[in-house]
Amino acid sequence: MTLYTFRVAFLAPIAQAEACNRVANAFGREGDNFSVLLSSDGETVTHRGGSTIETEAFVAALSSAPAFPEGWDLPPGLAEVDWQVTADHLLFAFGAVETTDTSSQFNALIAAHGLAVISNPDIA
Known part of the structure; x- marks a missing residue:
């Protein structure tokens, strides 16, 4: 049985996305986890987001933050x-x-916050 039992969609304002990514990296998610421009x-990138599978422990940590x-x-x-930035902004x-x-989970999350994916690579 896999440890990755949850599907997680996430987003953060552009100014806090790097700090949130460092948290993901500290929990074992290497690289740029906030690759979706929102x-x-x-027209303007205001947020970054993504989606992944995650462990129950990671979801518990996020839910308990700060x-x-x-x-x-x-x-x-x-x-x-x-960690505080993540608690405040993720x-x-x-x-x-x-x-x-x-797709449904991510689209519902971004729509609930008035966001849309920017697919034009010239707008990054």
């Missing part, structure tokens, strides 16, 4: 300020991998 006006679940400590190398939705449609 806009509130259809605290950690009982018995947890800040992961090594993770700055408290980045928006996410999660559901069971088996029953959550990736």
Whole structure:
């Protein structure tokens, strides 16, 4: 059985996306996890987001932010300020991998916040 039991859609304002990505990296998600460019006006990148499968422990940590679940400590190398930025600015939705449609989940999250994907590469 896999440890990745949740489908998670997420987004953050552009100014906080790097800090949120550092948190994801500290929890083992390498690289740029916020690769989807989002806009509130259809022209300017105002947010970045993405979607992934994740563990129950990671979802519990996000849901507890800015605290950690009982018995947890800040992961090594993770700055408290980045964790606080994530607690304050990361928006996410999660559901069971088996029953959550990736596109529907992500589209519902961005629509709920008045955002749309920017597909024009000249607008980044």
